[in-house]
Amino acid sequence: MPKIVLTDVTKRWDSFYAVDHLDLTIEDCSFVTLLGPSGCGKTTTLRMIAGLETPTSGCIEIGDRVVFDSEKGINVPANKRKIGFLFQNYALWPNMTVYQNIAFGLKNLKTMTKAQIDARVAEVSKLVKIEPFMNRYPAELSGGQQQRVAIARTLAPEPQVIFMDEPLSNLDAKLRLEMRSELQRLHLTTGRTFVYVTHDQMEAMTLASKICLIENGLLQQYDAPLTVYNYPNNLFVADFVGNPSINFVDAEGEQAADGAMNLRILGDHEATLSFKEPLKIEDWREALKKKHEDREAVLAERRKQKKHVEKGNKDTVFKYPVAYVDDVPADDRPVTDRDYVLGIRPEFVKIVEEGGIEGEIYGAMPTGMETTIRVRIGNFLLTGVVFGGVTYAIGEKIRLAFEGTNIMLFDKASGDLVGVGSAEIR
Amino acid sequence: MSRGSASPNTSASSFRILLNKMRTFFGKPQNTILVIMAIVCTFTTIAPVVAILKDTVSIHVGSIDQQLEHGRTTGFTFANYIDLFTGKxxxxxxxxxxxxxxxxxxxxxxxxxxxxxxxxxxxxxxxxxxxxxxxxxxxxxxxxxxxxxxxxxxxxxxxxxxxxxxxxxxxxxxxxxxxxxxxxxxxxxxxxxxxxxxxxxxxxxxxxxxxxxxxxxxxxxxxxxxxxxxxxxxxxxxxxxxxxxxxxxxxxxxxxxxxxxxxxxxxxxxxxxxxxxxxxxxxxxxxxxxxxxxxxxxxxxxxxxxxxxxxxxxxxxxxxxxxxxxxxxxxxxxxxxxxxxxxxxxxxxxxxxxxxxTFLPNPGDYSFFYTWNPAYLTSKWWLTSENVTESGMYGQMGMLFNPTIWNAYGGTILVSLSCALTAGTLGTLIGYAVSKNRRGKLASYVNSMAFLPYLMPSIAVGIAFFILLSNDTINLFNTYWILIIVGTVKYIPFASRSSLNSMLQISGEIEESAIMQNIPWYKRMLRIIIPIQKSSIISGYLLPFMTCLRELSLFLMLCTQGFILSTTLDYFDEMGLYAFSSGINLILIVTILISNFAVNKITGASLDEGIGS
Missing domain, CATH: 1.10.3720.10 (MetI-like)
Incomplete structure (x- = not known):
């Protein structure tokens, strides 16, 4: 039933834009995670939808109801928005027992009898398995138990939408995994819309039906987790999602007549990237130029507005990390249309006899299930993942190849994704 | 959504927008409190200051300034300043x-x-x-x-x-x-x-x-x-x-x-x-x-x-x-x-x-210590129950039977309780509202306005209110009203300070989680906020009470001697009845100690928790 629509929502403190003209639609019954590094504006976004924070401008609808509109002066208070909110530090009322904590909001509804309240409290506490603690005070519970009480309290009034602000970040690693799967189960059993804030990309990947990745107040990508993983919009998204992190390799070259990209990488290696979907680089550049012009036009339009304040926290192209053995001086060569960046996920770096790149094992970290390796190629370092309990000796000479059709090519100047395909070393 | 499209009826819609904005603003109880307290504090802090400033430049009939202005009785004068700063x-x-x-x-x-x-x-x-x-x-x-x-x-x-x-x-x-x-x-x-x-x-x-x-x-x-x-x-x-x-x-x-x-x-x-x-x-x-x-x-x-x-x-x-x-x-x-x-x-x-x-027959007569003779002690200061003029009693009855003292005691208790209740409640509300909008201009205005009386010397605050509330139009001199008003204004800072500090310790999410459950404001206060910070909020009531009980400087100008205990004490001391002033002191100290002990036992809060915090 309730679909949440954010239109052009901005929140700024002076010239600091916490959220910068955000448009977002959260479908009913979905599990959306707002993901991003700390301070990127994700919690602010959540609190604005919940009504705990007032946007500077924009419009927010929940269901068919406009709950906030800066132009019309509408601002429905948080308590009238009929949503549940799970706080990072749980915010249990320390002066009330577990039962009282859960029942307090229900008693206030006035439509429920004492028996109904008891039944409802029993129901939700069974759902999160806290029945034995009903008469304890929050201080007498462990972190995980407090977390469950907080969930029960949020679920009790049967909100249509449940907001969670980094609910697992105060738990230890093992408990976090456990609660993560319970949240997934809860989403299925309750059938509610979940909006979930996290800075942990793993949580976002595993839980969400859709990830909303935010950086510096700007929406970077809003897609299903695997789309975000395999087709990241830009260098930032590619770097933020995935563990171990993606390898970035500087590349220089151009498109050949057959559509493949001839690139020089890792010093003196020649590689050919064949796009999965046919793509003409001139067309792509044309589209990019158009996109930039449109963006400039929008910004110019905004600057004309009376209340406009220049963004103090400037947007910059993401500085992608390239791993070296010894640090190299910053490359201040002007970036041209021949400059690209290859993005290679660690699982696509393969050790094979006939591999085109010669390297040396620089580090190997076996976990039993897989081994994360670092390979040295000249002064460059690449990270790879080898599945199974394999070990390597440090310094061992090996040969590498890039496998699969999801090797990413980014435009260096804009940081945007050009396309994905398979890479072959010549 | 028709956002941004020009409305044909602009004036009506801009009124609507204003109405919506007002509703949003006052929908938050802290804003309502701030607006009300801003008005109240402006009056209670600014008005006395203005009154006293005005008094410095007005002519007082029969006083030195009239003389210096050659008998003028109306208008303004700087004679007071000139004479005070440059006179003989x-x-x-x-x-x-x-x-x-x-x-x-x-x-x-x-x-x-x-x-x-x-x-x-x-x-x-x-x-x-x-x-x-x-x-x-x-x-x-x-x-x-x-x-x-x-x-x-x-x-x-x-x-x-x-x-x-x-x-x-x-x-x-x-x-x-x-x-x-x-x-x-x-x-x-x-x-x-x-x-x-x-x-x-x-x-x-x-x-x-x-x-x-x-x-x-x-x-x-x-x-x-x-x-x-x-x-x-x-x-x-x-x-x-x-x-x-x-x-x-x-x-x-x-x-x-x-x-x-x-x-x-x-x-x-x-x-x-x-x-x-x-x-x-x-x-x-x-x-x-x-x-x-x-x-x-x-x-x-x-x-x-x-x-x-x-x-x-x-x-x-x-x-x-x-x-x-x-x-x-x-x-x-x-x-x-x-x-x-x-x-x-x-x-x-x-x-x-x-x-x-209070047991010495005459002030400074320590003969008891030389002789250890109980005859050199007396209980007359306490027990005399009839009107006697001899033995240095100046016609006063013994302290236990002295109606002046016990009336004054009743007055002191009434004033202290009322001040504690109003100052404590208002101070708690101010502390709450300020903690919610800490960066707001209105909040910092209210905060400093409420705190200002604290810095003004008691005697000056007393004087200011004396001028303000004891004149030809309003005359509250020697009523409990004026004492309670002045006491409240002077003691709000105690309560607002300790309340602000304790409110800042409560994470905002504690209240937000109650807001999300649509729990009304009064219930949030009574069931969540106040119980959590019970002890410092009680200190916010206790401090004004204790301080008020023994206040002299503030009330000296505002009532006659027998009205409250501290002025009565001052009166007896001037009179030379040292036994009485000591006795009244004793009564005050015992009252304060008993109430501090009682509150401590009943609520677990104690004075040292809130003093000046």
Missing amino acids: LAKKNLWEPLLNTVIMSVMACVVSILYGGIFAFLVTRTNLRFKKYLSSIFIFPYIMPQWTLAMVWKNLFESVEICGTRDGLLAGLFGITMPNWWCQGMFPSIIVLGLHYAPFAYILIGGIFRNMDANLEEAATILNTPKWKIMTRVTLPLIRPAILSTILLVFGSSMGSYPVPHFLNFTTLSTKYLEMGDRRAGEASVLAVIMMLLGVAVMIINQRSLKSRKSYTTVTGKSGQISKINLGKVGRVLIGAIFIVTTFFTSIFPIVSFAFE
Whole structure:
């Protein structure tokens, strides 16, 4: 039933834009995670939808109801928005027992009898398995138990939408995994819309039906987790999602007549990237130029507005990390249309006899299930993942190849994704 | 959505927008509270200041300014300023009292910070003996009326030979006479005020010592920093905010204190004010303005230095393990013993001394101690139940049967309870509302407006309200109303301060989670916020109550002698009925101690939790 629509929502403190003209639609019954590094504006976004924070401008609808509109002066208070909110530090009322904590909001509804309240409290506490603690005070519970009480309290009034602000970040690693799967189960059993804030990309990947990745107040990508993983919009998204992190390799070259990209990488290696979907680089550049012009036009339009304040926290192209053995001086060569960046996920770096790149094992970290390796190629370092309990000796000479059709090519100047395909070393 | 599309009926829709915005604004209870309190505080703080300023430039019939203006009775004049600053009596009426006031207040700060600060250090950071006893007895001087120590001083050191009044304990018993500078004037005023406000320093500085993360000092120790360097470079900067708050409190309060310099025969701005009386009413108001300016100046200096304080508000109560300095086996007992002796004189002795004074047949007649003959004691001051003119009773009945005293007692209780209830409630609400919109302009306006009366000397606040509420149009002089209003205004800062501090400790999410469950505001306050911070909110009620019970400076101008206990005490003291003034003191102290104990037992809150915090 309730679909949440954010239109052009901005929140700024002076010239600091916490959220910068955000448009977002959260479908009913979905599990959306707002993901991003700390301070990127994700919690602010959540609190604005919940009504705990007032946007500077924009419009927010929940269901068919406009709950906030800066132009019309509408601002429905948080308590009238009929949503549940799970706080990072749980915010249990320390002066009330577990039962009282859960029942307090229900008693206030006035439509429920004492028996109904008891039944409802029993129901939700069974759902999160806290029945034995009903008469304890929050201080007498462990972190995980407090977390469950907080969930029960949020679920009790049967909100249509449940907001969670980094609910697992105060738990230890093992408990976090456990609660993560319970949240997934809860989403299925309750059938509610979940909006979930996290800075942990793993949580976002595993839980969400859709990830909303935010950086510096700007929406970077809003897609299903695997789309975000395999087709990241830009260098930032590619770097933020995935563990171990993606390898970035500087590349220089151009498109050949057959559509493949001839690139020089890792010093003196020649590689050919064949796009999965046919793509003409001139067309792509044309589209990019158009996109930039449109963006400039929008910004110019905004600057004309009376209340406009220049963004103090400037947007910059993401500085992608390239791993070296010894640090190299910053490359201040002007970036041209021949400059690209290859993005290679660690699982696509393969050790094979006939591999085109010669390297040396620089580090190997076996976990039993897989081994994360670092390979040295000249002064460059690449990270790879080898599945199974394999070990390597440090310094061992090996040969590498890039496998699969999801090797990413980014435009260096804009940081945007050009396309994905398979890479072959010549 | 038709957002942005031009509405045909712009005026109506802009009205609607305004209406919507108003609804949003007032939908938050903290905004409603702030708006109401802004209006109330503006009136209660600005109006008296304006009234007193106006009084300085208006002509008072039958007073010096009328004379100077050649009999003019209407209009405005600067004669009061001109005469006070440049007239023949300028030195005697202004400069000397001003200098005295400043020296006294500054030195009182020094005494209280040294005494209270060292004590705080010893209690929180060393293995001092008798800690528990000492820390509870140490705050007694603040609980007791301000003039208590002044009277103890007189009872101890006065002598007929030097001061020409009567023989105190030392002179009466041992024939020791102290020099005049010791008995009265600046020196004893400084010591008495310093000792009276030392508990402030103890509680404020001790609070930081207690909550300070010991790791900060330990980190320095590990880096092999010498102990004195740790003290001066780490510890002292950390307690600086507490020292500054203490200075603010002690300076403001000492400056406005009337009873201490009055009893100790010392001329300050506040005693000068009363001395001037009707003859120089306008000039007296100028003195009140000067006192207010001094108070505001101290606040501004304080706020300047508070700005840099933000950098160490992260001092939290996290580290539980504080390594205590070892004073040595002998040292910890010896230092403890020294403090037992000093606190005996500041805390226990006054009570014993007052009790004893009420059984002496004549003031200063300590014959009982030479002879141990019970005939030299009397119970007449307490028990006389008929109107007798002889035996020095001036026609008063014994204290137990004296209707004046018990009426005044009832009045004091009524005023104190009412002040505590209104000041406590308003202060709690202000603290709540300010903590919710901390950065807002309105919030900081309300916060400083509510705090300002604290910095204005009691006597000046009293005067201001006297001028404001006791004139031809409104005359509330000698009614409980005026006392309650003034007391409330003066004591709101106690409550708002302790409430603000405690509200800031509650994470905003605690209340937000209740908002999300659509729990109405009054329920959030009564069921969640107040129960969580129960003890400091109760302190917010307790402090005004205790302070009001023993308030003299503030109420001196606003009612007649028999109206409340403290003015009655002053009256009997002037009259020479020292047994009565001692007896009333005793009654006040016992009342305060019993109520403090009762509240502590019932609610678990205690005075030291909220003092000046």
